[in-house]
Structures are given as structure tokens and as C-alpha cells.
Amino acid sequence: MFDNLSDKLREIINNTNGKELTQDNMQDALREIRRALLDADVNLRVVKAFISNIKDRAEGEKVLEGVNPSQQLIKIVHDELIDLLGKENKPLDFSGNPNLIMMLGLQGAGKTTSSAKLAVKLKKDGRKPLLVACDVYRPAAITQLITLGKEIENEVFTIPDCKDVQQIVRESINYANENGFNTLILDTAGRLQIDTDMMAELLLIDRIFKPSEKLLVIDSMTGQEAVNVAENFDAQLGLTGLVLTKLDGDSRGGSALSVVYCTGKPIKLTGTGEKLNALEDFYPERMATRILGMGDIVSLVERAQEVFDEKQALELEEKMSKNNFSYNDFLKMQKQMQAFGSMGNMLGMLGINIGKDDRDKLSHEGEKQFKKMEVFISSMTPQERSNPDLINTSRKKRIAKGCGMDLAEINNYIKQFEQMRTMMKGMSDMKNMFGKMSMPDMSKMGNLGGLGGFNGKLGKHAVNKAMKMMRRFK
Numbered sequence: 001m002f003d004n005l006s007d008k009l010r011e012i013i014n015n016t017n018g019k020e021l022t023q024d025n026m027q028d029a030l031r032e033i034r035r036a037l038l039d040a041d042v043n044l045r046v047v048k049a050f051i052s053n054i055k056d057r058a059e060g061e062k063v064l065e066g067v068n069p070s071q072q073l074i075k076i077v078h079d080e081l082i083d084l085l086g087k088e089n090k091p092l093d094f095s096g097n098p099n100l101i102m103m104l105g106l107q108g109a110g111k112t113t114s115s116a117k118l119a120v121k122l123k124k125d126g127r128k129p130l131l132v133a134c135d136v137y138r139p140a141a142i143t144q145l146i147t148l149g150k151e152i153e154n155e156v157f158t159i160p161d162c163k164d165v166q167q168i169v170r171e172s173i174n175y176a177n178e179n180g181f182n183t184l185i186l187d188t189a190g191r192l193q194i195d196t197d198m199m200a201e202l203l204l205i206d207r208i209f210k211p212s213e214k215l216l217v218i219d220s221m222t223g224q225e226a227v228n229v230a231e232n233f234d235a236q237l238g239l240t241g242l243v244l245t246k247l248d249g250d251s252r253g254g255s256a257l258s259v260v261y262c263t264g265k266p267i268k269l270t271g272t273g274e275k276l277n278a279l280e281d282f283y284p285e286r287m288a289t290r291i292l293g294m295g296d297i298v299s300l301v302e303r304a305q306e307v308f309d310e311k312q313a314l315e316l317e318e319k320m321s322k323n324n325f326s327y328n329d330f331l332k333m334q335k336q337m338q339a340f341g342s343m344g345n346m347l348g349m350l351g352i353n354i355g356k357d358d359r360d361k362l363s364h365e366g367e368k369q370f371k372k373m374e375v376f377i378s379s380m381t382p383q384e385r386s387n388p389d390l391i392n393t394s395r396k397k398r399i400a401k402g403c404g405m406d407l408a409e410i411n412n413y414i415k416q417f418e419q420m421r422t423m424m425k426g427m428s429d430m431k432n433m434f435g436k437m438s439m440p441d442m443s444k445m446g447n448l449g450g451l452g453g454f455n456g457k458l459g460k461h462a463v464n465k466a467m468k469m470m471r472r473f474k
Contacts, residue, residue, distance in 0.1 A: 006291055008036035013073050026058055029073065041254030042224040046084065046261045053080050074292060081288035084257060090241060090266035093212040094127075100169075100184045100211035102169045103201065103243075104233060107190040111217040111247035112141055114271060115187040116148035117279035118243075121269075122183055123154065130181035132172040135189040136163045136206075145187055152276055155181075164286045165189075167203055169209055186211070194229070199236050206237060215268065217243045218255060219238040226255035234263050241268035244282070248272050256287070325421045327377050327385040333420075334370055368396045372405070375415050379403040388417065 012032045030051055057076050092101070101118070105111040112135075119129045120258060131149050133156060135141040139235045142158055151157035157172040169186065176184055188205070191198045204213065216233050218226045233239055242263070244256055247270045267282040319325055377385060381401035384390050391399070391414065400410045 005036055005040040008039070009033065009077065009292060012036065013077065015261035016404045026055065026447050028382045030055055033077070037254075037257070038256070041256065043224060043227055043258035043262055046258045046318055048085060049261065050080055053083075076291055077088070078288050081257075081291055082284045084261055085284035085287055086266045086282075087284055089281060090268055091281070092268060093240065094183065095212045096210075098130075098173065098182050098184050099213075100173075100186060100209055101213040101215060102188055102202070102205065102211045103215055103217060104188055104237070104239075105190055106194070107192050108230060109190070109217045109219045109222075110192055110271060112144050112187050113148065113276075114217045114245060114269075114279065115145065115185050116152055116154070117271065117276050118185055118269070119149075119154045120152050120276050121279050122185075127183050128181050129154060129183040129185055129424065130176050130179075132168065132184050133158045134165050134186050136165055136168070137189050141187070141190070148276070157184075165205060166208065169205060173209070194232050201454045202237055212240075213268075214238065214240045216241075216265075218259065220244050220246050223254050224258070227258050230259050231265045231349045234265060239263065239265045241266050243259050243267075243269045243271070243279075245271035248278075273442060327380060327388055327417065330417055330420060331374065331377050334373060337370075372409075373413060373416075375403045376405065376410065388414075388421070 012029055016031070033054070034047055034051050038048065054076055058073065103111050115131060119131055122129045131145055131154055133142040133145045146156050146158065157175055159168050159171065162168055170183055188202060189198065214237055215238050216230055218230060220226065230239070230242065242259060242265055244267050247256070256267070270280050270282050272278045272280055292322045319329060376399065379399045384395060396407060396410050400407050
């Protein structure tokens with residue numbers, strides 16, 4: 001989302017010269033930062049306050065020993081971005097038993113999908129959520145929530161043909177108490193625009209049931225309009241927080257940088273992809289770091305901990321110690337990479353900013369390669385998958401015929417597997433992977449095409465940068 005803004009800010013900061021940050025050498029920089037923010041569709045009030053704060057902090061500051069002006073300016077801009085985005089993480093409030101979370105927003109903002117994503121997240125955090133269909137005006141919205149509930153294996157509470165939202169919420173609370181649910185996610189009615197009837201209904205739910213959270217779901221692609229919507233909802237309902245969707249999109253990012261300042265309400269959650277596990281807690285410091293193109297290794301590591309199964313890792317460690325890495329293991333690794341989420345989001349965490357077209361192309365190519373590799377492995381016999389050394393020329397021909405590929409493609413996939421097996425052999429002692437033994441040089445590993453989209457120069461650049469960042473944990 002912040003690709004263009006990140007590029008412009010880095011260019012401006014790198015052009016900063018002088019031993020001291022003065023009015024003379026700051027004037028041009030501040031003017032360019034102002035222009036970059038306006039180009040990113042940041043609210044004018046926010047831009048004025050942001051520039052004023054940077055100017056006040058930067059003018060006259062002596063450059064610390066060993067720190068050049070551009071590095072010091074990065075620190076100043078970074079700190080101001082953190083303040084602009086809300087200063088610190090604000091966790092969800094789970095007071096009440098069961099506690100109620102009202103999901104609010106206009107039609108098309110992603111409210112129903114975000115409700116399902118929130119249920120997935122809460123289950124991972126050890127809670128037992130119940131989705132409650134409260135949009136009695138749009139049957140399609142209820143159907144969508146039921147469909148999503150089945151997909152994520154989470155119960156959805158509905159009362160067929162009931163138009164009384166109060167009754168639905170009241171009975172859902174009773175149902176939750178009887179069945180052990182501790183969090184109710186209320187998917188309330190959306191509108192094409194804010195109207196008095198909509199607000200009256202929401203105010204009634206708020207007054208009677210007193211939800212612990214009133215979260216407004218905002219489509220970050222809507223730009224400045226997001227600020228207007230948030231201010232209207234907050235003025236009438238008193239929001240507790242915001243959910244910003246489509247942060248992996250190609251919008252200019254102005255809403256994310258404006259909405260907290262203009263409403264005084266924190267961003268609590270962000271949607272970072274289409275998958276139903278792509279909802280994250282919002283950390284202003286991490287976002288500020290990513291906007292400045294510095295990566296976000298903390299979020300990357302946390303995501304890896306969620307995706308990669310500890311039991312499978314231990315099994316893989318055992319196999320690697322005996323040099324028994326098989327096609328079954330290779331396929332499991334690729335499936336975990338697929339579960340990791342948006343390739344563009346991962347690159348952003350590594351400080352690699354690319355445009356939406358390149359990001360989509362990379363993700364599409366990765367998905368394509370994964371599916372082909374899966375077909376290739378599925379065409380083997382169980383013995384061949386477990387013992388790769390069995391595969392000779394005649395077996396290759398049979399596999400090629402079975403998966404509809406030519407022999408050259410089969411040889412290429414086998415080469416990729418052998419390269420991965422060589423790397424795994426060199427990392428056999430998992431306990432020392434980040435300690436005594438150095439990380440492998442991925443640039444020498446050739447084309448590991450099946451690994452979820454890490455094809456070509458950009459994919460290899462991402463892998464090598466990840467390895468360099470991981471070395472910091474030695």
C-alpha cells in the first residue's frame with residue numbers, strides 16, 4: 001500500500017545534507033515530505049500537523065556522533081509516524097461474559113469478511129467466538145456469513161425470518177451462555193451511506209447490550225472518505241477502535257495515516273490479504289518502520305510461528321539429521337509457505353517494496369508453480385515419494401506421462417528438489433541453525449521454483465534478505 005510513499009520518503013531523506021539540521025537544509029526536505037503525503041491522499045489537517053512537528057523537532061538538533069543527518073531525520077520522521085498512527089498497540093477489550101464485539105461499517109467495506117477473520121484470530125488466541133448475523137435487511141449478507149462460518153468451521157447464530165435485531169442479540173447471548181461461547185461477534189447491518197435509521201438501530205444495540213468493542217471496518221482504498229465515515233460513526237456511537245482492510249492493496253495509504261489523528265480512535269486490527277487468516281493486530285511502530293522501507297522482522301517471525309507446525313519441524317529435524325528429506329517433506333514445506341499469506345505482504349516485512357502488478361504477478365507465478373509441483377509429486381508412487389533415489393529414467397517417463405509434463409520439466413523439478421535436499425543436509429543441526437553454523441547462501445541454490453513464488457531475481461532477493469535479517473538473531 002505504501003510503496004510510492006516509502007520510495008519518496010527514502011529519496012527525500014537520503015538527499016539530506018549538512019552537519020546540522022537547520023532551516024536552510026530542512027526547507028526543501030519538508031516541502032517534499034509535505035508533497036509526498038498529499039500525493040498519498042493524507043488529510044490536509046494531518047499533513048500540516050505532521051510537518052509542523054517534524055520542523056519543531058528537527059531544527060537546530062545537533063547530529064549525534066556517528067549519525068549522519070539523513071539517519072537522524074529518519075529517526076524524527078519515524079517517531080512522528082508512530083505518534084500519527086496511535087503511538088502504541090491497543091489490544092481488544094474482552095470485558096463481559098460473554099463479551100460483545102460490534103462490527104460496524106458501510107456496505108462493501110469488508111465488514112462480514114472481517115467478522116469471519118476475527119473469529120479465526122480469536123480461536124487462535126484461545127477464545128471461543130460465536131458469529132451473530134445481525135444484518136436483517138440483506139439476506140445475502142446472512143448467507144455470506146453462514147458460508148464463511150462453514151469455511152472456518154465456526155458456528156453462526158441466526159434466527160430465520162426474524163427482523164428484530166434486539167431479539168437476535170438477546171437470544172444469541174442466551175445461546176452463548178448455554179454453549180460455552182465467550183465472545184460474540186455481531187455482524188451488524190451495513191448501508192450504502194450513513195442514515196438515521198441505521199444509526200438509531202446501532203445506538204439501541206449499544207445502549208441495551210453495552211458491547212465492549214465497537215469496531216468500525218474501513219476500506220483503506222476509499223482514501224479521504226474513510227476519515228469522513230469514521231468521524232460520523234464516532235460522533236454518534238463513540239467508537240472504541242478501527243479495523244483497516246485491504247492494507248495489501250495498491251491504494252495510496254492516506255486513510256491509514258489520517259484516520260487515527262482525525263478521530264482519536266486507535267486502529268486495532270488490519271486486513272492484510274484475502275485469506276481468512278489475514279487479520280493482524282496493529283502496531284504503530286511496526287507500520288512506521290515498514291512505511292520507511294525498513295522492514296518488519298518482528299511481524300514476519302510472529303507470522304512464521306503461527307504457520308509453521310512445531311511437531312512437523314521436529315520431525316523434519318530428525319529426518320534431516322539422517323539425510324532422509326523426501327518429496328513428502330518437500331510438499332509439506334511448500335504447503336506451509338502457501339499458508340504464510342500474501343507474497344507482497346511478506347516482501348513488505350522484509351523491506352522490499354514493489355508495485356501491485358509485480359506483487360500480483362509474483363503471487364500468481366508462485367501459485368502456478370506450487371500446483372504444478374503438487375501434480376508432479378502426486379504422480380509418483382508412495383515408494384518414490386519416500387525414497388527419491390528410486391527415480392530413474394524410466395520412472396521419470398512414467399511420471400511425466402501421468403502428470404502431463406514433458407521430461408525437461410520433470411528433470412527441472414527433480415533438480416529443484418535436489419537443491420533443496422542439499423540445503424537441508426547442510427542445516428541438519430536445527431538447534432545450531434542460528435548459532436554456530438552460518439545460514440546457507442541461497443544465491444547458490446539455483447532456482448527453488450516451487451517455494452511459493454520465490455522464482456526469479458526478486459524472489460531470490462527476498463530469500464537472501466530474509467536470511468540476512470535472521471542472522472541478527474545469532
